[in-house]
Amino acid sequence: MTATLHSPAREQRTSPAPGKGRGRIRNRNRLWLLVFLSPWAIGLVVFFIYPLLATAYFSLTNYNGLDSANFVGLRNFVYLFTGDEIVRTAAYNTLWLVVVLTVLRVAFSLGVAAVLARVQKGGGLFRVLCYLPSLVPPVAATLTFVFVLNPQIGPVNTLLRHVGIDGPLWFNDPNLSKPALTLLTLWGSGELMIIILAALLDVPKDLYEAAQLDGAGAWTQFRRITLPTIAPVLLFGMVNSIIFALQYFTQAIVAGSVASGSADMVGNSQIIGYPNNSTLTFPVWLYQQGFRAYHMGYASAMAVVLFVVSFAFTALLIRQLRGAAHTEGARS
Amino acid sequence: MRARLRPALILVAAGVLATAACTAGGGGSTEPAAAPDSSKPVTVTVWSNFADRELGVLKSTLDAYHGKHVNVTIDNQGSQDDDKITQAIRGGNPPDVAISFTTDNIGQFCSQGSWQDLQPYIDRDKVNLDDIPQAVRDYTQFNGKRCSLPMLADVYGLYYNKDLFAAAGISSPPKSTDEMLEDAKKLTVKNPDGSIKVAGFLPQWAFYAYKPQIVAPSFGAQWLDKDGKSGLGKDQGWQDLFGWQKKLVDFYGQDNLQKFTAGLGQEYSADMGFQAGKVAMAIDGEFRTAFIADQVPTLNYGTAPAPTSRPELYGGGYTTGTIIGIPKGAKNPGAAWDLIKYLATDTDALVTLANGLHNVPSTKSSLSSPNLKLGDQFKPFLDIFANKNLASNPASTIGDQYLKFVSDFGTSWENGQVTDLPGGLAKLDKQIDDAKALGGK
Numbered sequence: 027m028t029a030t031l032h033s034p035a036r037e038q039r040t041s042p043a044p045g046k047g048r049g050r051i052r053n054r055n056r057l058w059l060l061v062f063l064s065p066w067a068i069g070l071v072v073f074f075i076y077p078l079l080a081t082a083y084f085s086l087t088n089y090n091g092l093d094s095a096n097f098v099g100l101r102n103f104v105y106l107f108t109g110d111e112i113v114r115t116a117a118y119n120t121l122w123l124v125v126v127l128t129v130l131r132v133a134f135s136l137g138v139a140a141v142l143a144r145v146q147k148g149g150g151l152f153r154v155l156c157y158l159p160s161l162v163p164p165v166a167a168t169l170t171f172v173f174v175l176n177p178q179i180g181p182v183n184t185l186l187r188h189v190g191i192d193g194p195l196w197f198n199d200p201n202l203s204k205p206a207l208t209l210l211t212l213w214g215s216g217e218l219m220i221i222i223l224a225a226l227l228d229v230p231k232d233l234y235e236a237a238q239l240d241g242a243g244a245w246t247q248f249r250r251i252t253l254p255t256i257a258p259v260l261l262f263g264m265v266n267s268i269i270f271a272l273q274y275f276t277q278a279i280v281a282g283s284v285a286s287g288s289a290d291m292v293g294n295s296q297i298i299g300y301p302n303n304s305t306l307t308f309p310v311w312l313y314q315q316g317f318r319a320y321h322m323g324y325a326s327a328m329a330v331v332l333f334v335v336s337f338a339f340t341a342l343l344i345r346q347l348r349g350a351a352h353t354e355g356a357r358s
Numbered sequence: 359m360r361a362r363l364r365p366a367l368i369l370v371a372a373g374v375l376a377t378a379a380c381t382a383g384g385g386g387s388t389e390p391a392a393a394p395d396s397s398k399p400v401t402v403t404v405w406s407n408f409a410d411r412e413l414g415v416l417k418s419t420l421d422a423y424h425g426k427h428v429n430v431t432i433d434n435q436g437s438q439d440d441d442k443i444t445q446a447i448r449g450g451n452p453p454d455v456a457i458s459f460t461t462d463n464i465g466q467f468c469s470q471g472s473w474q475d476l477q478p479y480i481d482r483d484k485v486n487l488d489d490i491p492q493a494v495r496d497y498t499q500f501n502g503k504r505c506s507l508p509m510l511a512d513v514y515g516l517y518y519n520k521d522l523f524a525a526a527g528i529s530s531p532p533k534s535t536d537e538m539l540e541d542a543k544k545l546t547v548k549n550p551d552g553s554i555k556v557a558g559f560l561p562q563w564a565f566y567a568y569k570p571q572i573v574a575p576s577f578g579a580q581w582l583d584k585d586g587k588s589g590l591g592k593d594q595g596w597q598d599l600f601g602w603q604k605k606l607v608d609f610y611g612q613d614n615l616q617k618f619t620a621g622l623g624q625e626y627s628a629d630m631g632f633q634a635g636k637v638a639m640a641i642d643g644e645f646r647t648a649f650i651a652d653q654v655p656t657l658n659y660g661t662a663p664a665p666t667s668r669p670e671l672y673g674g675g676y677t678t679g680t681i682i683g684i685p686k687g688a689k690n691p692g693a694a695w696d697l698i699k700y701l702a703t704d705t706d707a708l709v710t711l712a713n714g715l716h717n718v719p720s721t722k723s724s725l726s727s728p729n730l731k732l733g734d735q736f737k738p739f740l741d742i743f744a745n746k747n748l749a750s751n752p753a754s755t756i757g758d759q760y761l762k763f764v765s766d767f768g769t770s771w772e773n774g775q776v777t778d779l780p781g782g783l784a785k786l787d788k789q790i791d792d793a794k795a796l797g798g799k
Contacts, residue, residue: 088796088797090466090470090755090797091444091448092444092447092448092466092470092472093470093471093472101796102796105792105796109792109796110793111789112766176620176621177617177620177621178617178618178620178621179621195613195616195617195620197620198616198617198619198620199616284624285620286564286565287565287566287619287622287623287624287625288564288624288625294758295462295757295758295759295761295762296563296564296569296758296761296762296765297564298762300564301616301769302766302769302770302773303766314759314762317441317444318757318758318759319756319757319759319793319797320463320466320755320756320757320797321756321793321796321797324796
C-alpha cells in the first residue's frame with residue numbers, strides 16, 4: 027500500500043554534481059557551516075582558548091598586570107612548590123573541601139532526593155522548598171549563615187544555650203570554619219538534588235517489582251537497582267562537586283571577612299582566610315596574588331596548576347562515567 | 359584534518375602570545391603637560407571611592423574649583439576602588455584624576471608608571487612639599503618616585519570610654535604601654551561564667567583597627583633594615599610589641615577573646631565594640647569621631663595619642679590617607695594636574711574637605727586654619743599629625759601582602775603556634791623578601 031513517489035527534480039538535486047560544480051557547493055556549504063558556527067567559535071577563541079594560552083604564557087613571566095611581561099622561566103612554579111608557605115595552607119583547605127564537600131554534597135543530595143521521590147502528598151511543594159536555597163545569591167546566603175551561626179547572638183547558639191549547651195564558635199573557630207562552610211554548601215545544593223531526583227524517578231518501576239517478587243528488601247533494591255541505574259548521574263554529581271570545590275571562592279572570602287568583624291565585604295589582605303587562614307582556599311589566594319600583590323605571573327602559574335588538577339580529576343571521573351554508561355548499556 | 363589544523367593553531371597561538379606580550383605595555387610621558395587655555399573648554403574625569411554624602415562633599419570642593427576655572431567641567435564619579443582604577447589603566451581608558459583611599463598600592467603605581475610621575479609638574483610649578491609632613495610625603499611616593507600627593511590624611515590615636523574609666527577608678531588615659539596593659543586588666547569585666555562582659559582593650563590581630571602597621575609606631579618598630587630589606591627580626595620594637603600583645607591575650611584567654619569578639623558588631627556599624635560600650639579602649643582613626651557623632655552621640659569618650667613603649671615616642675602615631683594622582687593614559691594630564699594641585703595644596707579646599715569628611719587636612723598650613731571646625735575630640739589627632747613621631751608603613755611592590763604575613767605571624771604567635779619569637783621574626787623577614795623578589799626582573 028505504500029506509494030513511492032518518483033521525482034526527477036529531487037533526483038537531480040541529490041545526485042552528485044560533476045567537477046567544479048560539486049566543489050563549489052561543498053565550499054558554499056562549508057562557508058555556511060562556518061557562518062553558523064562562528065558565534066560559538068568566536069566565543070571559544072576569545073573566552074577560552076585565548077585566556078588559556080595567555081595564562082600559560084604569563085605563568086612563565088613576572089607579569090604584574092600593568093607593565094609588559096618578562097620571561098622568567100619556571101621561577102613562578104618553583105616558588106609555588108617550594109617558597110610560598112601560604113599556598114600550602116590554601117591547597118590543603120581546597121583539598122579538604124574537595125574530599126569532604128564532594129562526598130557530603132552527593133550523599134546529602136541523594137538522601138534528600140530519595141526522600142522526595144517517596145513523598146506522595148505535597149511532593150511538588152517539598153521539591154520547591156528544597157530547591158529554593160540554591161537560588162539565593164552566594165553572598166546573601168553566606169551573610170545569613172554567618173549571622174545564624176554567630177557564637178554570641180546567632181539563633182543556633184542561642185537555642186543551644188537554652189538547652190544548656192555552650193555552642194561552638196563556628197566561623198570564628200579555625201577547626202569549624204570549613205565544616206560551617208560545608209553546611210552552607212549543603213543547604214544550597216538544590217540543583218544537584220533535583221538532577222538526582224530526576225534520575226531516581228527515571229528508574230524503571232518494573233525492576234523494583236521484579237526484585238520484590240524475588241524477596242529483595244529495601245536496602246538490596248537500593249544497592250542492586252537504584253545505585254547502578256543512577257550511577258552515571260552520581261558520577262556527574264561528583265565531577266560537578268569536585269570542580270565546585272576546586273573553585274570555591276565567594277563563600278570563603280565573604281564568610282572570612284564578615285566573621286572577622288571587618289566592614290570590607292571582599293576582604294582586605296589581612297583578614298582574608300580568617301580565622302587563622304582556615305577559609306583561605308586556593309582560588310582566594312590566587313586572586314590575592316594576581317590582583318592585590320600584583321603577581322599576575324605567579325597567579326597564572328597557580329591557575330595552570332588548578333587547571334591541570336581540575337582536568338585530571340574530570341578526565342578520571344569521565345572515564346569512570348563512560349565505564350558506568352557502558353556497563354549500563356550492556357545491562358539494558 | 360590534523361595536518362590542516364596545525365598551521366591554524368600555530369597562527370592562533372602566535373597571535374595570542376604576541377597580544378599577551380603587548381598587554382598593558384608602553385609608558386607614560388614624563389614631560390609635564392601644560393594646563394588648558396582658560397578659553398578652551400575641557401572635561402576632567404575624577405574617580406574616587408567616595409559615595410553618597412562623602413561624594414557630595416567632594417563635589418562641593420570640585421564645584422568651588424569649577425567656579426574659579428569655568429572652562430573646566432568636572433565629571434565626578436564615585437564608588438571607584440583601586441581595582442577598577444587599575445582595570446581602567448590596563449584597558450587604556452583611565453580617568454584624568456584618580457583618588458585612592460589606600461596607600462597599599464602606591465609601590466606598584468609608582469614603580470610601574472601606572473600613575474604618572476608628578477615631580478616634573480611639582481618642579482615646574484614650584485610646589486612646596488615641605489608643607490607636607492615627612493611621614494605623609496613618604497607614603498605618597500615609592501623609592502624616590504613621586505606619583506601621588508596626599509589629599510587628607512587618616513591619623514590613629516587612642517579612644518577611651520570616660521564612664522568605664524571612672525567606674526574602674528582610672529582618672530586619665532594611659533601614656534605608656536605598660537600603663538595600658540594594667541588599665542586594660544582593670545577595665546575588663548567578666549561574667550560569672552568567666553566570659554568577657556567588657557574588654558579593656560582588644561589585642562587580636564586584624565580585628566577592627568588592631569593591625570601591625572597601626573600599632574607599630576607605639577613601639578617604635580621599624581619595617582626595613584638599612585639595606586631596604588625586611589628588618590622585623592633585627593628590630594627590638596617588634597619583639598616588644600609581640601611580647602606586650604601576648605601578655606594581654608593570655609590575660610583574657612584566647613578562646614574567651616575569640617568568643618567575645620565574635621559577638622561584637624561590624625567595624626562601621628552602630629554596635630561596634632567601642633561604640634556599644636563593650637570595649638573600654640580602642641586604637642582607631644580620627645574618622646571614628648564622625649561615626650560616634652552620627653551613631654551614638656551620647657557616648658562619653660575621650661581621645662589621646664596612643665600609648666608608647668618609650669616616653670620619647672609619645673605624641674606621635676600612625677598615619678595613612680587618601681592619595682591623588684594622574685593615571686597613565688589620562689586624556690587631559692595638564693588639566694588633571696591643575697586640579698590635583700588644588701585639592702592637595704590649597705588650604706581652603708583641604709579645610710572644606712576635612713570639615714566635611716572628618717579627616718585630617720594633609721598640609722601644615724591647613725592644620726592651623728581658623729576655619730577648621732572638627733570639635734574637641736578631634737584636636738588630639740591634629741596634634742598627632744603635627745608631631746615629629748608621626749609614622750607610616752613603607753610602600754611595597756607587593757601591595758599590602760607583607761602586612762598579611764605579619765598579621766598571620768601575629769595570629770600564630772598569640773595562638774602559641776610560634777614560640778621562638780626572634781627565630782619566627784627572622785623567618786617572617788625571609789617570607790616577605792621572597793615574596794618581593796617574585797616580582798623582580
